[in-house]
Amino acid sequence: MNHKIRNIQKILLSDNWYTLNKFSFEYQNQHGQWQLQHREAYDRGNGATILLYNKAKGTVILTRQFRMPTYINGNPDGLLIETCAGLLEQDNPEDCIKREAEEETGYKVDQVQKLFEAYMSPGSVTEIIHFFAAEYAQDMQVSAGGGLAHEQENIEVLELDFERAYSMIQSGEIKDGKTIMLLQYAKINNLLDSR
Numbered sequence: 001m002n003h004k005i006r007n008i009q010k011i012l013l014s015d016n017w018y019t020l021n022k023f024s025f026e027y028q029n030q031h032g033q034w035q036l037q038h039r040e041a042y043d044r045g046n047g048a049t050i051l052l053y054n055k056a057k058g059t060v061i062l063t064r065q066f067r068m069p070t071y072i073n074g075n076p077d078g079l080l081i082e083t084c085a086g087l088l089e090q091d092n093p094e095d096c097i098k099r100e101a102e103e104e105t106g107y108k109v110d111q112v113q114k115l116f117e118a119y120m121s122p123g124s125v126t127e128i129i130h131f132f133a134a135e136y137a138q139d140m141q142v143s144a145g146g147g148l149a150h151e152q153e154n155i156e157v158l159e160l161d162f163e164r165a166y167s168m169i170q171s172g173e174i175k176d177g178k179t180i181m182l183l184q185y186a187k188i189n190n191l192l193d194s195r
């Protein structure tokens with residue numbers, strides 16, 4: 001509860017696929033004055049993402065797919081390297097990320113570790129993302145992955161040496177926020193050390 005906000009009005013601007021609302025509200029500033037503010041908020045639900053790693057091989061599983069919003073904003077071919085991720089449907093974050101890992105990467109993991117949660121674009125997008133990590137092994141591979149054909153996902157699965165993937169942040173080959181956060185988490189916490 002925030003007593004500095006009052007008179008919240010919501011106007012629907014678009015519900016074509018996800019929902020874009022315009023909120024008008026009064027916010028009390030440091031001097032005690034109430035000021036009218038307008039903020040648009042894009043609601044596409046919440047999401048989950050996971051770093052799949054293999055200590056013995058020193059590798060991680062990442063995905064590559066076409067992301068239209070990046071294509072119109074400076075990404076030459078629109079392809080983005082990312083950790084496996086999906087939007088929460090009716091399920092909880094843990095069940096969601098296990099389902100997405102299987103659909104997108106082909107690995108069926110049953111032990112996942114919850115790491116943290118983060119708002120990724122708090123000025124305009126409501127979404128909070130739940131972050132996970134899990135160890136994968138060859139015998140957990142049940143399909144080639146690639147995502148759901150009817151959703152036209154066309155996801156490519158990449159198995160990369162962890163140090164190579166980590167260096168791709170510096171080189172600019174990896175430019176996705178959640179992916180950078182997970183690779184850095186793994187580095188800082190020595191997730192791939194087998195000792």
Ligand SMILES: Nc1nc2c(ncn2[C@@H]2O[C@H](COP(=O)(O)OP(=O)(O)O[C@H]3O[C@H](CO)[C@@H](O)[C@H](O)[C@@H]3O)[C@@H](O)[C@H]2O)c(=O)[nH]1
Nearest residue numbers: 017018046047048049085086087100127129151152153178
């Ligand atoms: N027709 C249509 N389909 C859409 C649209 N937007 C998304 N889709 C479909 O909805 C699917 C959603 O796939 P998910 O795997 O569930 O989600 P995601 O797009 O990978 O999202 C994940 O990554 C995002 C980017 O980092 C995260 O923001 C999100 O939380 C999640 O973790 C997309 O692949 C696409 O097929 C749209 O505007 N129109």
Ligand SMILES: [Mg+2]
Nearest residue numbers: 084085086104
């Ligand atoms: Mg996805």
